[in-house]
Amino acid sequence: MRRSSFFWGVVVLLAGLLLLLNTLNIFVFNFWPVFWAIFLILAGVWFLMGPRLYRRDWTxxxxxxxxxxxxxxxxxxxxxxxxxxxxxxxxxxxxxxxxxxxxxxxxxxxxxxxxxxxxxxxxxxxxxxxxxxxxxxxxxxxxxxxxxxxxxxxxxxxxxxxxxxxxxxxxxxxxxxxxxxxxxxxxxxxxxxxxxxxxxxxxxxxxxxxxxxxxxxxxxxxxxxxxxxxxxxxxxxxxxxxxxxxxxxxxxxxxxxxxxxxxxx
Missing domain, CATH: 2.160.20 (Pectate Lyase C-like)
Structure with missing residues (x-):
């Protein structure tokens, strides 16, 4: 699986889960501020870990x-x-x-x-x-x-x-x-x-x-x-x-x- 697909898949899955919990009144919160905060955290982790996970051949x-x-x-x-x-x-x-x-x-x-x-x-x-x-x-x-x-x-x-x-x-x-x-x-x-x-x-x-x-x-x-x-x-x-x-x-x-x-x- 391509790493970009995995990353965006996690973001979409997490957004859907949070939205479902909010809709069912299981976990009520202001959805979008929380979503963007989590998105930025995940993006930060990706930027930090990306160079360790990927190496292009510069030969x-x-x-x-x-x-x-x-x-x-x-x-x-x-x-x-x-x-x-x-x-x-x-x-x-x-x-x-x-x-x-x-x-x-x-x-x-x-x-x-x-x-x-x-x-x-x-x-x-x-x-x-x-x-x-x-x-x-x-x-x-x-x-x-x-x-x-x-x-x-x-x-x-x-x-x-x-x-x-x-x-x-x-x-x-x-x-x-x-x-x-x-x-x-x-x-x-x-x-x-x-x-x-x-x-x-x-x-x-x-x-x-x-x-x-x-x-x-x-x-x-x-x-x-x-x-x-x-x-x-x-x-x-x-x-x-x-x-x-x-x-x-x-x-x-x-x-x-x-x-x-x-x-x-």
């Missing part, structure tokens, strides 16, 4: 996903907390490789010549993950195949993400992040790349390689934005390189953000 492990004849790929990264580092490498016959700390769940599918892969943080055995004495953090260091056309999708939470995609053939990049720091170096020779980013209370930093044109559209709340207007002159809500339409390599960037900071250079 660094290797990961590799073979191409198996695929000519393009779609990769989804679900990384809730910790550090995520992604760059590119010469990987004949592989989609990606690297190391992961804290465990990972993988889903792989083939559809014609397209390889779809999803990597997510390994589910814990109960609702609240407690770090153990060998805690190292959720650290992913990954390299993707630099010669394979691909679409990348990142869903990140509270953590630090660094993406060096300068030597990749990424055609589409999607980023959804919460309270995090995200730094991205965009492709230098991928032709046309579309970038879509959604952020809550986050810091977003995009580096556009020197020989790459860009069109940038910002939809922000109270975020502070800083765009290199010498490279990307502003026209209304859009920043755009003068040679964007004719450029051989270009990125089309659209960002929606709430609180935080945005920098594009």
């Amino acid at each position: 660094e492990e290797s990961i590799s996903i073979p191409l198996e004849g695929a000519s393009e790929a779609e990769v989804r990264f679900e990384h809730g907390a910790g550090r995520l580092n992604v760059n590119s490498a010469n990987l004949p016959g592989e989609l990606l490789s690297g190391t992961i700390t804290g465990g990972v769940d993988k889903e792989i599918a083939h559809n014609g010549g397209i390889l779809s892969a999803a990597l997510s943080m390994q589910k814990v055995s109960f609702g609240i993950p407690f770090p153990s004495t060998d805690f190292k953090g959720f650290i992913w260091n990954l390299s993707v195949n630099r010669d394979l056309p691909m679409r990348l999708n990142f869903h990140t939470g509270a953590g630090e993400t660094t993406l060096d995609l300068s030597d990749t053939q990424v055609k589409e990049l999607r980023i959804e992040t919460g309270a995090s720091s995200t730094k991205v170096t965009l492709p230098a020779k991928a032709g046309a790349t579309r970038v879509m980013a959604k952020a809550g209370m986050a810091s977003l930093e995009f580096n556009v390689p020197q020989d790459v044109a860009a069109r940038i559209s910002l939809h922000t709340g109270i975020s502070g934005s800083k765009v290199n207007t010498l490279r990307f002159p502003q026209n209304g809500d859009v920043y755009q390189s003068p040679d964007f339409d004719s450029a051989a390599n270009k990125v089309d960037i659209e960002i929606e953000a709430g609180m935080g900071g945005i920098e594009i250079r």
Whole structure:
């Protein structure tokens, strides 16, 4: 039985027993104050005992996903907390490789010549993950195949993400992040790349390689934005390189953000 199910089962059972006693006038009392007091006591015991009951394996492990004849790929990264580092490498016959700390769940599918892969943080055995004495953090260091056309999708939470995609053939990049720091170096020779980013209370930093044109559209709340207007002159809500339409390599960037900071250079 999962420990979270046991804990919440005890809470619900105890609440039901107290409510029954109160309804039958066997033990009359003001139900809700007593219930919340007991709930807080049980939660306190759980917080104290949880780390002793649960230990996650923080051993660094290797990961590799073979191409198996695929000519393009779609990769989804679900990384809730910790550090995520992604760059590119010469990987004949592989989609990606690297190391992961804290465990990972993988889903792989083939559809014609397209390889779809999803990597997510390994589910814990109960609702609240407690770090153990060998805690190292959720650290992913990954390299993707630099010669394979691909679409990348990142869903990140509270953590630090660094993406060096300068030597990749990424055609589409999607980023959804919460309270995090995200730094991205965009492709230098991928032709046309579309970038879509959604952020809550986050810091977003995009580096556009020197020989790459860009069109940038910002939809922000109270975020502070800083765009290199010498490279990307502003026209209304859009920043755009003068040679964007004719450029051989270009990125089309659209960002929606709430609180935080945005920098594009």
